[in-house]
Amino acid sequence: METTPAKVNLQEAKNENTNSRRQFLKIGGLAVVGTSLLLSCNNDDDGFTDPDEIFDLGSGDLGILNYAYALEQLEAAFYTRVMDGSYWMNASAEEKLVLEDLYKHEVIHREFFKAAITAAVNGDTNKVLPELEFDFTSVDFNNRDSVLATARVLEDTGVAAYNGAGTFLQTPDYLVIAGKIVSVEARHAAAIRSLYMDDAKAFAGDDIIDVNGLDLAKPPSEILDAVGQTGFIKTEFTANRLPKE
Amino acid sequence: MEIIKFLEAFTSENLLAKTSSRREAFSTFGVLGKKAAMAAIPFGLATSSSKTFAFQDQNAAIGALQLALTLEYLEAEFYLKALDSGVLPGGSRAEAIYEQISKHESAHVDFLIAGLGDEAVESPTFDFTSGGMFDPFNENGTGQEVAYAQLLALAQAFEDTGVRAYKGQAANLMGTAFLTPALQIHSVEARHASEIRRLRARIMETDLDQDALGWITLNNRGPGMPEATQDVYDGEENVSQGGVNLVTATGFDDVAVSQSYDEPMSGNTASAIAGLFIAS
Numbered sequence: 087m088e089t090t091p092a093k094v095n096l097q098e099a100k101n102e103n104t105n106s107r108r109q110f111l112k113i114g115g116l117a118v119v120g121t122s123l124l125l126s127c128n129n130d131d132d133g134f135t136d137p138d139e140i141f142d143l144g145s146g147d148l149g150i151l152n153y154a155y156a157l158e159q160l161e162a163a164f165y166t167r168v169m170d171g172s173y174w175m176n177a178s179a180e181e182k183l184v185l186e187d188l189y190k191h192e193v194i195h196r197e198f199f200k201a202a203i204t205a206a207v208n209g210d211t212n213k214v215l216p217e218l219e220f221d222f223t224s225v226d227f228n229n230r231d232s233v234l235a236t237a238r239v240l241e242d243t244g245v246a247a248y249n250g251a252g253t254f255l256q257t258p259d260y261l262v263i264a265g266k267i268v269s270v271e272a273r274h275a276a277a278i279r280s281l282y283m284d285d286a287k288a289f290a291g292d293d294i295i296d297v298n299g300l301d302l303a304k305p306p307s308e309i310l311d312a313v314g315q316t317g318f319i320k321t322e323f324t325a326n327r328l329p330k331e
Numbered sequence: 332m333e334i335i336k337f338l339e340a341f342t343s344e345n346l347l348a349k350t351s352s353r354r355e356a357f358s359t360f361g362v363l364g365k366k367a368a369m370a371a372i373p374f375g376l377a378t379s380s381s382k383t384f385a386f387q388d389q390n391a392a393i394g395a396l397q398l399a400l401t402l403e404y405l406e407a408e409f410y411l412k413a414l415d416s417g418v419l420p421g422g423s424r425a426e427a428i429y430e431q432i433s434k435h436e437s438a439h440v441d442f443l444i445a446g447l448g449d450e451a452v453e454s455p456t457f458d459f460t461s462g463g464m465f466d467p468f469n470e471n472g473t474g475q476e477v478a479y480a481q482l483l484a485l486a487q488a489f490e491d492t493g494v495r496a497y498k499g500q501a502a503n504l505m506g507t508a509f510l511t512p513a514l515q516i517h518s519v520e521a522r523h524a525s526e527i528r529r530l531r532a533r534i535m536e537t538d539l540d541q542d543a544l545g546w547i548t549l550n551n552r553g554p555g556m557p558e559a560t561q562d563v564y565d566g567e568e569n570v571s572q573g574g575v576n577l578v579t580a581t582g583f584d585d586v587a588v589s590q591s592y593d594e595p596m597s598g599n600t601a602s603a604i605a606g607l608f609i610a611s
Contacts, residue, residue, distance in 0.1 A: 179539055187544060190587040194577055201575045249514045258502040263573055265498045265517065266592040270546060272521035273593075277545040280526060286427035289526040290435065290519055299438030300515035301522070 141216060145327035148207065150254050152215040153306050153328060154264065155199035157247055160318060161240050162196040163220045165189035168237075171227025181230075184277050188237070191274070195267055202263075219320040234282035241275035242294060242302065243312065244268075249303035254329040272301065305330070392507045395500035397452045398598050399513065400443040402496055404454040405605055406489050407436040412459065413486070416468035418478045425483075428530055432486075432523045439516055446509060458610035459485065464559065480555065483531040488560040490524035491547065492604050493517075495563070495596030521593070528553065546590045562604055566594050 143152040165188050168174050174185055200214065207213040226232040248268035255261045276289035285291060294302055304312075306328050313319060410433035413419060419426045444451045459467055467485050469478035497517035504510040525545030532543035535555050542553045549568040552560050570578050570588040577588045 183539055184544065187546065187587070187590060190583055191546075191591040194581050194583055194588055194591040197581045198572055198575060198577055201580050202573045205574070245518050249511065249518055252501070252514045253511050255505075258505060259573065261501050261505060262498065262595060263592075265501045265514070266572065266594060268514070268518055269494045269498065269521035269524075269593040270591055272518035273525035273545045276522035276525035277529060280529065286424045287431040289428070290431060290522040295435060295519055295522075297438060298442045298512075299435035299519055300442070300512060301518040303511050303515050 141321075141323040143215065143323065143325045143328060144213060146329065147255055147257050147260055148203070148213060149325070149328040150251050150306075151199060151203050151206070151260065152213075153251065153310075153325065154248070154267075155196070155203060155215050156218065156319070156323070157244055157309070157313070158192060158196040158199055159215075159218050160220065160313065161192040161244060162189075163218075164222065164225075164236065164240060164318070165192050167222050167225070167227055168233055171233065173228050173230050173233050177230070181234075181281055184281065185233075185237070188241075188274050188278075191270060215323065216321070218323075220318050221320050222318060224317060231282075234278060237278045238275070238282055239316075241271055241278050243309060244271040245275055246302035246304040247306070247309040249301060250305045250309065254306075391503040392509055393447070393450050395503040395598075396443055396447055396509060396513075397450065398500065398601060399497060399516070400440065400447065400452055401455065402489075402493055402601065402605055403436055403439040403443055405457055405608060406493060407433070407440045408454070408457050409459060409485065409489060410436055412468055413482055416470075416478070416482070418467070418469050418475060418482050425530055425534065428526055429486075432490075432527070435519055435523070439519075442512070442516075446512070455609045456611045457608050459608055461559075461607045465557075480535065481557075483527065483534060484556050484560065486527045487524070487531055487553065487556065488563050488604075490520055490527050492563050492596065492601060493520035494524050494593055496598070496601035498593060499595035499597055499601065501595075531555075541586055541590075547593065548586055549589045559607070562600060566596070569594050 143149045143156070165185065168185055169189055174182060177185065203214050204211065225236050245268060248264055248271065252261055252264055252268075255264065279288040279291065282288075283291070290301075306325060307330070310325055410429055413429055414426070414433055419429055459465065460471065463471070465481045465485065466473035466478055467482040469475055473481075494517065497513060497520060501510065501513065501517075504513050528543070528545050531537075531553075532539070537543040537554045541548045542551045547564060547567045550561075550564045550566065552558075552564045568585070568589050569592065570576060570585045572592055577583070577591070578585050581588065
């Protein structure tokens with residue numbers, strides 16, 4: 087059924103608008119602590135990355151895809167840890183099933199981006215976001231509230247991130263695929279909110295859906311700033327060239 | 332654009348006044364569906380630059396929003412009638428959920444009418460029994476229990492259709508100011524779909540399984556869903572994205588892979604589904 091997409095070349099445009107070298111965003115929580123932990127170079131599949139060079143997500147569609155890949159890596163890493171925690175092991179049947187599905191879905195999303203971006207840049211791994219390192223010490227994986235509260239933030243953030251990034255995509259195929267993912271993230275968000283919050287209307291609550299019935303949409307700068315503040319992502323990377331308008 | 336003529340047909344009296352039975356409605360929309368398919372926008376043309384698609388897809392964008400408005404009319408009226416019907420137990424969790432969804436669907440109608448301005452289509456007259464096939468508001472004596480089951484089943488079908496239909500129109504909105512709001516509505520529909528599916532499973536006392544959660548598994552319409560809703564789910568079994576077979580790439584099974592992605596629905600399929608409930 088799936089048609090092979092038109093070959094989309096993600097090699098970065100030559101005339102991209104980089105009117106400022108000043109980075110508008112950099113995340114990676116531990117920038118002042120020992121440098122050996124910070125950098126993205128534990129990837130064992132290339133010998134080319136300069137260890138002093140911080141990965142930049144890139145520009146255009148490549149930048150947006152790497153951005154989505156970063157968020158999916160975060161979600162996948164989080165639910166992988168949930169699967170090892172005592173809360174999940176002892177959770178109710180419904181919560182256990184839901185969280186296990188979310189784990190699988192997010193890993194599948196992550197692996198999709200890895201494969202799709204790698205193919206689109208013709209295997210040039212210098213352009214593919216490396217595997218990030220995470221620090222979830224602020225989450226108690228043995229505690230229901232801690233796990234579900236974090237899941238709720240991640241899922242709502244994912245929805246707002248995809249909703250806000252869609253307009254920056256230039257390639258219709260990518261927009262459709264992002265659309266295929268965001269609705270699943272929204273399904274997740276509703277389920278987690280419904281399980282966690284003591285309010286029958288929380289699945290699409292007034293705290294996130296506005297008077298026009300619109301969900302959140304946030305630009306990459308805002309999302310990356312919020313994600314950076316969680317301290318979950320240890321590996322530093324920059325987003326200097328993501329499209330802004 | 333052909334697609335606009337097609338959508339205008341929604342409000343054309345001579346076309347719709349005669350469609351008194353479900354069969355007629357379906358065949359009428361089947362014919363329209365073929366026209367819509369012929370009017371499909373060649374996506375390949377839209378890839379070259381933002382200027383190009385902003386220009387050429389303006390009409391497609393209007394058509395996409397008119398289809399969206401028609402679906403929102405259907406949903407908004409459905410939930411208002413559901414809340415009026417007395418079928419939902421007063422003070423129940425189900426009632427609270429329907430209230431919240433109703434609020435959003437009515438807001439979507441207002442939002443799209445405001446956005447479309449003179450291009451806004453009028454609401455069709457809906458028949459939620461689909462020519463006597465269902466009785467979700469217990470108007471025809473089917474009894475509370477059966478009506479409740481149908482009320483839940485139709486809500487699930489409408490929400491899952493809404494998610495797929497918006498997704499199918501996203502490319503037609505590229506380069507326009509409507510893309511982001513449409514995405515924002517789309518994810519709200521997905522939240523609704525998730526909640527309704529889980530609510531339904533609980534009320535129907537379905538065993539918790541892959542088909543009774545908030546996401547769509549393969550092309551399974553879920554336990555207790557009428558066969559007439561199968562069109563809503565066909566195509567959801569896809570396991571390849573962007574040329575990547577994700578069963579092969581991840582080692583997860585096709586159940587998990589299909590759940591991880593919702594698939595788009597064409598405008599004509601969405602119209603045919605809505606057409607089952609359009610009396611005139």
